[in-house]
Amino acid sequence: xxxxxxxxxxxxxxxxxxxxxxxxxxxxxxxxxxxxxxxxxxxxxxxxxxxxxxxxxxxxxxxxxxxxxxxxxxxxxxxxxxxxxxxxxxxxxxxxxxxxxxxxxxxxxxxxxxxxxxxxxxxxxxxxxxxxxxxxxxxxxxxxxxxxxxxxxxxxxxxxxxxxxxxxxxxxxxxxxxxxxxxxxxxxxxxxxxxxxxxxxxxxxxxxxxxxxxxxxxxxxxxxxxxxxxxxxxxxxxxxxxxxxxxxxxxxxxxxxxxxxxxxxxxxxxxxxxxxxxxxxxxxxxxxxxxxxxxxxxxxxxxxxxxxxxxxxxxx
Amino acid sequence: xxxxxxxxxxxxxxxxxxxxxxxxxxxxxxxxxxxxxxxxxxxxxxxxxxxxxxxxxxxxxxxxxxxxxxxxxxxxxxxxxxxxxxxxxxxxxxxxxxxxxxxxxxxxxxxxxxxxxxxxxxxxxxxxxxxxxxxxxxxxxxxxxxxxxxxxxxxxxxxxxxxxxxxxxxxxxxxxxxxxxxxxxxxxxxxxxxxxxxxxxxxxxxxxxxxxxxxxxxxxxxxxxxxxxxxxxxxxxxxxxxxxxxxxxxxxxxxxxxxxxxxxxxxxxxxxxxxxxxxxxxxxxxxxxxxxxxxxxxxxxxxxxxxxxxxxxxxxxxxxxxxxxxxxxxxxxxxxxxxxxxxxxxxxxxxxxxxxxxxxxxxxxxxxxxxxxxxxxxxxxxxxxxxxxxxxxxxxxxxxxxxxxxxxxxxxxxxxxxxxxxxxxxxxxxxxxxxxxxxxxxxxxxxxxxxxxxxxxxxxxxxxxxxxxxxxxxxxxxxxxxxxxxxxxxxxxxxxxxxxxxxxxxxx
Numbered sequence: 001x002x003x004x005x006x007x008x009x010x011x012x013x014x015x016x017x018x019x020x021x022x023x024x025x026x027x028x029x030x031x032x033x034x035x036x037x038x039x040x041x042x043x044x045x046x047x048x049x050x051x052x053x054x055x056x057x058x059x060x061x062x063x064x065x066x067x068x069x070x071x072x073x074x075x076x077x078x079x080x081x082x083x084x085x086x087x088x089x090x091x092x093x094x095x096x097x098x099x100x101x102x103x104x105x106x107x108x109x110x111x112x113x114x115x116x117x118x119x120x121x122x123x124x125x126x127x128x129x130x131x132x133x134x135x136x137x138x139x140x141x142x143x144x145x146x147x148x149x150x151x152x153x154x155x156x157x158x159x160x161x162x163x164x165x166x167x168x169x170x171x172x173x174x175x176x177x178x179x180x181x182x183x184x185x186x187x188x189x190x191x192x193x194x195x196x197x198x199x200x201x202x203x204x205x206x207x208x209x210x211x212x213x214x215x216x217x218x219x220x221x222x223x224x225x226x227x228x229x230x231x232x233x234x235x236x237x238x239x240x241x242x243x244x245x246x247x248x249x250x251x252x253x254x255x256x257x258x259x260x261x262x263x264x265x266x267x268x269x270x271x272x273x274x275x276x277x278x279x280x281x282x283x284x285x286x287x288x289x290x291x292x293x294x295x296x297x298x299x300x301x302x303x304x305x306x307x308x309x310x311x312x313x314x315x316x
Numbered sequence: 317x318x319x320x321x322x323x324x325x326x327x328x329x330x331x332x333x334x335x336x337x338x339x340x341x342x343x344x345x346x347x348x349x350x351x352x353x354x355x356x357x358x359x360x361x362x363x364x365x366x367x368x369x370x371x372x373x374x375x376x377x378x379x380x381x382x383x384x385x386x387x388x389x390x391x392x393x394x395x396x397x398x399x400x401x402x403x404x405x406x407x408x409x410x411x412x413x414x415x416x417x418x419x420x421x422x423x424x425x426x427x428x429x430x431x432x433x434x435x436x437x438x439x440x441x442x443x444x445x446x447x448x449x450x451x452x453x454x455x456x457x458x459x460x461x462x463x464x465x466x467x468x469x470x471x472x473x474x475x476x477x478x479x480x481x482x483x484x485x486x487x488x489x490x491x492x493x494x495x496x497x498x499x500x501x502x503x504x505x506x507x508x509x510x511x512x513x514x515x516x517x518x519x520x521x522x523x524x525x526x527x528x529x530x531x532x533x534x535x536x537x538x539x540x541x542x543x544x545x546x547x548x549x550x551x552x553x554x555x556x557x558x559x560x561x562x563x564x565x566x567x568x569x570x571x572x573x574x575x576x577x578x579x580x581x582x583x584x585x586x587x588x589x590x591x592x593x594x595x596x597x598x599x600x601x602x603x604x605x606x607x608x609x610x611x612x613x614x615x616x617x618x619x620x621x622x623x624x625x626x627x628x629x630x631x632x633x634x635x636x637x638x639x640x641x642x643x644x645x646x647x648x649x650x651x652x653x654x655x656x657x658x659x660x661x662x663x664x665x666x667x668x669x670x671x672x673x674x675x676x677x678x679x680x681x682x683x684x685x686x687x688x689x690x691x692x693x694x695x696x697x698x699x700x701x702x703x704x705x706x707x708x709x710x711x712x713x714x715x716x717x718x719x720x721x722x723x724x725x726x727x728x729x730x731x732x733x734x735x736x737x738x739x740x741x742x743x744x745x746x747x748x749x750x751x752x753x754x755x756x757x758x759x760x761x762x763x764x765x766x767x768x769x770x771x772x773x774x775x776x777x778x779x780x781x782x783x784x785x786x787x788x789x790x791x792x793x794x795x796x797x798x799x800x801x802x803x804x805x806x807x808x809x810x811x812x813x814x815x816x817x818x819x820x821x822x823x824x
Contacts, residue, residue: 186440187433190419190426197419204401204417205431265421265469 019257019273022306026277030284037287044166048158050279051168052077052234055227056250057275058179058268059220061259064251065266066195066213068116068123070220072108073250075134077243080105080228082138084154085147085238094153097232102225108134109221113214131247138240147238158233168230175223180268192216196264245296252299253278256306277302330393332357332522333407333491338387340373340546347373348384349546355491358520360513362533365543366566366817368782371526374543375493378524379411380404410484411493417483418476420469425451427468428483454482458512474505481512485521492516493524498532499619510536528617530559530821542566563821567784567813576765577611577790578772579808584608587776588659588745590629593638597624599800602638604778606745611767611777613787613794613811616820620797622780623664626747629778630654630661643744655684660738662731664750664780670734671722678704678718680733685740707736711766728759735766746770749780764790784813796820 030037037043056073063070080101088097108130115126160167183189191212194202199209224243231242255261256277257270278299285295331354340348348370355361363371376382380401389396391407398404418427425447426433434443434450451464460478468479477497484492498506513523513536527533533540534554542549542565549565584607593602599621606612614622627633629640631647631654640647642657651661663670671680681704682689689703690696704718711732715725722733731751738746746767752760767777767790781787787794794806796819804819806812 181441185436185442185444187442188440190422190430190433190442193422193426194419194430197421198417201417201419201427201430206402206405207431263420263469 018306019270019277022256022302023273023277023280026280026284030280030287034284034287037284042283042287044169046276046279046283047172048166048168049283050275051172052227052230053246053249053253053275053278054172054272055175055223055230056220056246057253057257057271058175059216059223060247060250061254061257061266061268061271062179062183062192062216063123063220064254064259064261065192065264066216067262067264068213068217069127069251070109070112070217071124071127071247072112072130072134073220073224074243074246074248075131075138076105076108076221076224077227077231077246078240079108079134079138079141080225081231081235081242082142082147082228082238082240084229084232085150086141088154088232089147089150092151094151094157094229097150097154098226098229101228101232102222105221105223105225105228106218107221109218109224110214112221113217116217117210117213142238142240144240146240148236150232150237154229154233155236156233158230171230176268176272183266183268188212188215193264193266196262196266198264248296249278249299252303252306255303258306274306329356331355331390332392333409334390335374335378336388336390338374338377338384340377340382340384346546348377351387351543351546351548353541353548354551355522355524356538357490357522358517359538360517360523360525360536362537362540363524363526363543364533364540364562364566366782366784369543369566370546371543372495373546375411375495375524375526378404378491378493379409405487408488408490409493410487410489410491411495412477412480412484412497413495418468418479421467423465423467424455424462424471424479424482425464427479428454428464428486430483432486450486451482454486458482458485459508459515460512473500474502474508477501477509478512485516489521491522491524493526495526496528497525498527498529528821530562533562534559560818563814563817567817576761577768579792580609580772583610583792584774584776587643588629588778589639589641590625591639591641593625593628593640594636595624595628595633596636597621597628597633599624599628599797602628602802604795604802606776606778608744608774608776609771610792611771611779611790613791613806614778614780614797615782615784615787615794615816616797616803618782620820621800622797623749624800625797626661626749626778626780630659630747632661655738655741655743656687658742658744659747660735660741660743660745661747662734662738662749662751664753670737671730673723674721676719677708677713677715677722677725677733680722681707681718681736681740684737685742688742689740703740707740711736711739712762726759727755728762731755731759731763732766735763735770739770744775746775746777747780748777750782751779752781752783752786760786784816787811787816788813 056077060070060073083104084097084101087100088094112127112130115121116123157167162170183192191202191207195209195212202209232238235242253274254271257267257274259266259271281298281302282295285298333355335351335353338348338351351370351374353374363374365371373382377384380398380403383399389398396407419430428451429447434446436443448464455462455464458478458481460482462475468476497509501509516523525536537554539551539553541551542562544566586605587608588606590602590604594600602625614625616622624633628635631649631651635648642659647654647657678701682700685703689699701718708715708718713732713736714729722730725733751763755763771777779791788811791811792808794811795802796804796806796816798820806815
C-alpha cells in the first residue's frame with residue numbers, strides 16, 4: 001500500500017508523450033502515404049471537422065473524471081441538430097434554433113445526471129437508456145426524413161471565417177478556453193476532480209456531490225445542444241442519424257488523451273490532442289480511400305492502444 | 317470506576333470536551349456501552365483497546381459519523397449535540413482518518429481549502445495567488461516545508477498525513493482525532509509527526525490518539541483511556557501505570573467459552589512448513605509449521621500481516637523469497653495449484669470470495685470438486701447431488717435441500733458450505749481467516765466442533781482470528797504477528813490473552 005502511494009504518477013506533463021506520440025505518428029504516417037494530407041487546406045479541414053467532436057469530448061472528459069460515462073451524447077446531438085433545423089426553419093431565426101437545441105440538450109443532460117446521481121443507476125445503463133430515448137425522439141420529430149431548407153444564417157456558421165480563421169475553429173478554441181478555465185481555475189472545476197477522486201471529501205466539506213454530478217452531466221447535454229447547431233450548419237439540413245456513433249469518438253478521444261477512468265485523473269489538453277488524433281486518423285484513411293467501416297474499426301484500435309498505454313503507465 | 321480523572325499538570329482546568337454515558341448498538345453488538353470520556357485542552361489522550369473494543373466507534377461518535385443511541389456531549393461545560401459531521405466541525409473536531417480524505421489529483425492548496433476556496437475576481441473562480449499563499453503560511457505553521465502547488469497523488473503517506481493535519485488546522489480544529497497515525501510511517505516520519513504533535517499541544521490543541529504501540533502510549537500520552545467490550549475500563553495517567561497493567565486492563569473479555577476441542581495426545585506429521593518467507597505484500601522472514609491434527613492460531617492486530625501470510629501460502633500473493641513446503645513437497649505459484657494440492661483458504665469475506673450466493677447449496681459444495689468428481693469432463697447431476705447430500709449430512713448444514721440458495725442460509729451455515737466445498741475438493745489444510753465473524757454464538761460452537769472433527773480425522777487448520785479468547789480455547793499453539801513479522805510463538809500452556817496482546821503490541 002505504501003509503495004503504491006510513493007510510486008505514483010508525477011505531474012500531468014508526463015502524459016504528454018503518450019498522446020503526442022500517437023498524434024505525431026499518425027501525422028508522419030499519413031504525410032508519407034496519403035496524397036495531399038499535409039496541404040494547408042486539408043489540415044485546416046481536419047481541424048474544422050474536429051470542432052463538433054471537441055465540443056462533445058471536452059464535457060465528456062469531465063463526466064469520465066467523475067467515474068461516469070455519457071453514451072447518449074451522439075443521439076442527443078442528433079436530436080438537438082434536428083431541433084435546430086426545425087425551429088430555425090419555422091422561425092427563420094438562427095438564435096431561436098440554437099435556443100431550442102440547447103434547451104433540449106440541457107434537459108437530456110439533466111435527466112442523465114438525475115438518473116446517475118439521485119437514482120443511483122450506473123452511468124453506462126442510465127445513458128444507454130437516454131440514448132434510446134433521444135434516438136426514438138429524433139425519428140419522431142423528423143418522421144425519418146431529413147429536414148431541409150434551413151436558413152442561410154445557420155449554414156453560414158460553418159462556412160464563414162473570422163479574420164481568415166474558419167468560424168468552427170474559433171468556436172472550438174473558445175470552447176477549449178472555457179473548459180480549461182472551468183476545470184483548472186474555478187471552484188466547480190476543483191469539485192469535478194473531487195467527484196471522481198474522493199466524494200467523501202466533498203461531503204465532508206459541506207458540498208453536495210449529487211448536485212455537482214447533475215451539473216456535470218447537464219453541461220454535457222448543453223454542449224451537445226450547441227454542437228447541434230454546428231452539425232445542422234455543416235450538413236445544411238437536419239438528419240435523423242447525424243450524430244450516430246459520435247459518443248464513441250468522444251470517449252475514444254478522452255481515452256487517447258490520457259484521462260483515466262478512475263480516481264478523477266483527467267487532462268483536457270490531452271483530450272484536445274485525442275480529438276485531433278481521431279480527426280487525423282479519419283481524414284487520412286479517407287484520403288487513401290479506405291471505406292468508412294474501416295475508419296470505425298481503426299478508431300477502435302486507437303482506443304485499445306491508448307488504454308493499453310494507460311495500463312502500462314499506471315503499472316509502471 | 318471513576319468518571320473523572322484529574323487533568324494534566326494538576327491544574328483544575330475544565331474539560332474542553334466531555335462525553336457522558338455514550339451508548340451505541342448495532343444489530344447483535346453493543347459497540348459502546350455507557351462510555352464516558354473527558355478531553356482537556358492541550359492534552360494528548362491515548363485511546364487503548366483490543367480489536368473491536370470500541371475505539372473506532374467512539375471516534376465515529378465523536379466526529380458525528382455515528383449518532384449515539386444514548387449519552388450527552390459537553391463542550392466547554394455547555395451541553396451540545398453532535399448529530400452530523402458538520403456539527404462536529406463547528407465544534408472544531410477534526411479526524412485524521414487512516415484512509416485519507418484527500419482528492420488525489422488536486423494540489424495541496426486546493427485540498428486544504430476544498431469547499432472554502434478564496435474567491436477570485438471573476439465569480440466562481442479561485443484566487444490562485446491567495447490560495448497558494450494561505451496554504452504556504454499554514455504549512456509553515458505546522459513545520460511542513462513543501463510547495464503547495466504539488467499534486468497530492470505524488471506525495472508519500474507521511475506527507476499526505478501532514479496535508480490532512482494542515483487541512484484540519486485550517487478549519488480551526490481544536491480537537492484532532494488520530495487513528496493509528498504512525499501505522500504507515502517510517503521512524504523518521506514518526507519523529508516529524510511527534511514533533512508536530514508537541515507543537516499543536518503547545519498551541520492548546522487537544523489530541524485523541526488511538527495507538528497499538530506501547531512505546532507511543534508512554535512517550536506521547538498525557539492520559540490513557542482503556543476500552544474493552546465497548547466499555548470504559550479505566551482512565552489513567554502514564555506515570556501511574558505499567559505496560560503490564562495496561563495489557564491486563566485490555567484483556568479478559570467475557571465470552572462464552574464452551575468451545576468443544578479434543579486435543580490430540582501427540583501431534584501428527586508436519587503438513588505445512590513455511591521457511592523464511594518474505595513477500596512484497598509486507599511480510600518478512602516468516603517461519604511457521606503446522607502438523608496434522610493441529611489447530612494453529614495466527615494472531616496479532618489487524619494489519620499485522622496475518623492475512624498476507626495466509627494469502628502467500630495459498631499463492632494468492634506473490635512471494636519474494638523463502639520456501640513453503642506442503643505435505644513433503646515444495647509448493648509455489650497459483651491458488652489453483654495450492655487448491656489442487658489440498659490447501660483451502662476460507663477468507664474473511666466469504667460472501668465475496670468464498671461463495672456464489674445466488675447459486676444453490678449443492679452447486680457451491682461441488683464447484684471446487686468438479687475436476688475430481690468428473691474426470692471425464694462430463695457433468696453428472698446425480699453424482700453431484702449424491703456428493704452434496706453426503707456433505708450436507710456430514711457437516712450438519714441446516715438447509716431444506718441441496719437446491720436451496722446459499723444466500724438464504726444463516727452465516728454459520730454459509731460458513732459450513734464453504735468448508736464443505738473445500739472438503740469435497742480434498743483439502744488437507746484449512747486456513748481460516750476470521751472464521752467466526754458475523755456468526756452467532758451457537759453457530760460458533762458448531763463451527764469449532766466441525767474444525768475439531770476435521771483435524772481429528774487427519775487434517776490441519778491454521779486459524780487467523782482477532783478473537784483472542786477463541787484462539788486460546790481452540791488452538792494447540794499460536795504464532796503472534798507484529799508489523800509483518802512473527803513476534804513470537806505460544807505453546808498450549810503459554811496461550812493466554814495477555815501473552816497474545818503483549819507480543820502483538822510494541823512491548824516484550
